[in-house]
Amino acid sequence: MVAVTIEGLGVGYGATRIIDGLSLTIASGSFFTLLGPSGCGKTTLLRTLAGFVPVGAGSLRFGDRDVTQVPPHRRDIGMVFQDYALFPDKTLFDNVAYGLRARRVEEGAIRTRVGEALERVGLSALGARRPAELSGGQRQRVALARALVIRPTLLLMDEPLSNLDAKLRLQVRETIGELQREAGITTVFVTHDQEEALALSDRIGLMREGRLEQVGTPQDIYRAPVSAYVADFVGGANTLKVELPRSVGAGGPRAVPLGGGTVSTEVPEDLRAGAAMLLARPEDIALGAPEAGGVPATIVARQYLGGVTRYTVALATGQRLAVALHGGDHDRFRADQAVGLVFHPERTRLVAA
């Protein structure tokens, strides 16, 4: 159980920098997720932690140990891959025992530990099988057992769920969460799936173009996104351009003008008058009668989804936004109906444009 400290990390193939000046501390024993779209550098960062990508600048420390120049086979990591990477010619038992044999653990202890590891992932009966005889979910469980059985300093997982179908993904996700909590091993998990990130993580680092856009708990990331990018990537949000008049001071809640009405929200200290961005999640906007106040709008389209109805509404300015209603008679509004939009004052945020 160690903390991971990344300082001023620079990584690049040739002239292009994939990661530039990235610093991060991952708490000992925590589950940390690197979240972001493809090409944001999250997998490169993970592979740099593993040692497969050479460090161009900066340093990496596992606990007190500087591993910047340590080759991967001496970093004592457990790694789980998207494509499982099970050795096809070896049985499950030999796959899981592989890392222990490399560490010259004696054969009796190997048998006990591999047995336990396979039992923990619910595959103790299948030790003699080969990977080809298993389903995808079972294979990823074996890969997990193989990575954990060596009790690594650091557990690294590269999109381990993305090759699985939806149902298996949920099951294996639960297994991963349970095993990580049990073992208490510091874990870095890479995914592009926000739901996985929110469900599993102690903390999330949202990446964008080789740097960290925001680091925080799932709640921080979801409730207090620092930018339109974060809000949109995690949970989805309406991003609305607004003009902050000079008269609106910092603090809150203040009335910010939008499309012929006003939105009541807090104005951060560092925001100057002028163009700004209003972030509001579809479920944080309420619809009411136009006379009741709020921002006037017209319903353009409506999708009834059972427990929730999603509306597309247009402001007088032509800006469109999504509104999701649930509870009560959430399907009561019709297309072309005039409505008033009421934004949840605490969950609507202003950020720099």
Place this chain on the structure above:
Amino acid sequence: MTGSTSAGGVWLALSALLAGLMVLFLLYPVGMVIASSFTGGASPGAGWVRFATEGKYLAALGNTVLLGAIVTVGSAAIGVPLAYFAARHDFPGKALVAILPLTTLVVPEVIAAQTWLMMLGNNGLITRWLAEQGIAVPSFYGWFGLSVVMTFTYYTYVYIGTLAAIRGFDVQLEEAAQGLGSPPATARWKVLVPVVLPAVLASCLLVFTLVAGNFAVATILGHRVPLLSVLTYQAFVSETGSDPVMQSTLATVSIGLVAAVLFLQRRVVSRGRYEIVMGRGARPTRLRGAAAIALAAGAGLIVAISLLPLVSVAIGAFTFARGPVTRWGQWTLANFERIILNAPDPVLNTFLYAGCATALGLAIATLASYLIVKKRTPFSPVLDYLSTLPLALSGTVIGIGLVITFNTGWLTLAGTGAIIVIAYTVRRLPFGVRNASSTLYNIPNSLEEASIGLGVPPLRSFFKVVLPVMLPSIVAAGVLVWTTTVAELSASVVVYSGGRETMPIQIFRLIESNLMAQASAYGVLMLVAILVPIWLATKLFKVDIFAAR
């Protein structure tokens, strides 16, 4: 992506070493051949002047191109229909038809030429029988024999290429065309043909290059038809003392010819690379009645002719002969007795040289393909190009290059067994690399990384994780390299020296002296040396030898 910091140096050093070896034993000799075609001779360019002015050289080039065209068309005429019917129809005896052309791939050319002569030559079994019936047969030597033997030797390449293309074709495309209103035959013509055509053309052009480089059949049956490969060899043999420039000039012409055709082939293949969605293969339709009988008979005849060499070499080996006179119908073991007791050297030499070349070739192929596919270094492109270069070189050219390069100087190899091993290794390099790399593309990098991550250093990870997964394809490559090396003639006949004869060289010499029975006995031993490893690999390793060919 996989370049790990500590192991990078090892791979870099290995790839530099391998590239250096390939340059020394492959690129440099070829360069020497081309260079000396210009500089050798009485005055610079004398060889090219003679090539352009002395009629027989231009005639040889013309004959080679014409023969290539005839055999290519003939191979397509046999291989394409056979592949189509094997892929799309069921008929009696189909299992045999589907498998037997493959076995003829392993029949050495020298044996093919010999056995056809034993049947249709001047003293051949069939010629004599027909003569007894009062039917005069035209001489088998010359165009007739060349075309027939080469066609039946090479049509299997077209057959295999076409079969693979038709099997890979998604029959739903044809159904879609029918659904859009085309009658079945039209749909097939309009949809199947364009998709399959590039593969067919590519295999035809491959046949052309094989004909152009063919030495055994061309020499044994060519007689009064001058061909490029034969003249090159003759220029080499008569060279010592006289004018050495013609061997280089003719070798350069043949390099140019084959390279041009291979370039064309590459363009055909790359232009025809449609993205084929993995679809449903066609269900073969069962034929009945007259059509089935006609098809079975036609296919059976082709297969029977293809197998003629195997049968007649076996008959010849056990037939009594006194000198060149073969007493058909009198059986004996004397031929084997003679070659095993009195002249076992060619057998032992073959095993020794081919064994060394296979081991060496496999080590190089495994390492080269790993460096080309998985561990890219600045030398990887060099390895990639050089390991396919021998495809553009006939055995004769490789042999001449090695001889003129290592005849004297700091590294003199002429007269040693090593030069034979090197000639074998260079010639079969593309086979080995192509086979070894075919599985490597399917092995994800993560496999190796998983092993390294679990604490096993990179080099040991390769041996523990990657090598076992590569093993079936390495075995396949080994069997292919071995079988084609055991039968190698055109390069080894150039580089060998007295006392270092191999079985194919000995067979070649015995045929020239018309001693068919003894040649057959060597032929049978050679076939055993070829077929036993194939059988073992298929049984023990479940290896599909012909998959990557």
